[in-house]
Each structure stands twice: as C-alpha cells, then as structure tokens.
Amino acid sequence: MKRAFEKTLRARKHGKDAAEVADYWFFETAVRFHREGEGAPYTGLKPAGLDWGPVVPRAERAIKKGDPKAVIDFIDRAVEKELQRRFKHAMAKKGYDVNDVAAAREYVQAELGFVLYSHGLYTNITGAGEHGEEGAGKGKHEH
Numbered sequence: 001m002k003r004a005f006e007k008t009l010r011a012r013k014h015g016k017d018a019a020e021v022a023d024y025w026f027f028e029t030a031v032r033f034h035r036e037g038e039g040a041p042y043t044g045l046k047p048a049g050l051d052w053g054p055v056v057p058r059a060e061r062a063i064k065k066g067d068p069k070a071v072i073d074f075i076d077r078a079v080e081k082e083l084q085r086r087f088k089h090a091m092a093k094k095g096y097d098v099n100d101v102a103a104a105r106e107y108v109q110a111e112l113g114f115v116l117y118s119h120g121l122y123t124n125i126t127g128a129g130e131h132g133e134e135g136a137g138k139g140k141h142e143h
Helices: 002-012 016-038 055-065 069-094 101-126
Strands: none
Touching: 002 016, 055 069, 069 101
C-alpha cells in the first residue's frame, strides 16, 4: 500500500484528471487488498454514503460486544415476517376456480414465490453453491 500511495502522490502532480484517476486507483487498490484479506471477492468501489440497511450496524455492534444475539433475533424476525407474508399470499390464492386460468397463474406465482424464496434463504444461509466462502460446496441439504 505504501508503494501505491507513493505512485498516487506522484501521479496527482500531473493535473486534475490525473489526480482523479490516481485517487480512484489508490482507493480501488486499498479495497481490493482489504477484500483479499477477508477472503472475499473484490466487487468494485461503492458510492459514499451507501445505505447498508439495518443489519450491518447491528452486526458491527455484535462484534464489538462479543454477542450475536441482537443480530440473530433481528434476522429471525425479518425472515419470519417475510415467510409469513409470502405463505399467506400463496394460501389466499390457493382456492382458485380451476376454470380460471388467470387465477391459476396467480396461485402458481404465489406458491413459487414462497417455495423459491424459502430455497434461496436456505442456500444463502448454508452457503450451498457459493465459491470461496465457509460452507461452500457442502452440496447436501439437511432437512
């Protein structure tokens, strides 16, 4: 990083455009090294002030406190709320008239919305199919 910083300082002396490119390159390099240190892929720079939502601050506080309970509880509530919403939507569409094609499509869409969302959650939670992360390649789904 020291060499990158020194190159950036030299490049910045060559005008506004060069300074802008050099600064971007330096921050990109810093983030790339940081992500590599985490064992995570580099996905580019994110805009300043990006809203990480409610989970990241909770997760950071959990690390500082040494207790994940608040994050686990928050995630549990969010998952339950969304699964309940999708399930109720599917159940409301379930009693459709078999002669009503549009209603049948709505039911199938609602059912798949619940089933595929559930599956997606499980795969994200277990890391099944992920590359380079803990839990990767397990391939077996526990029931």
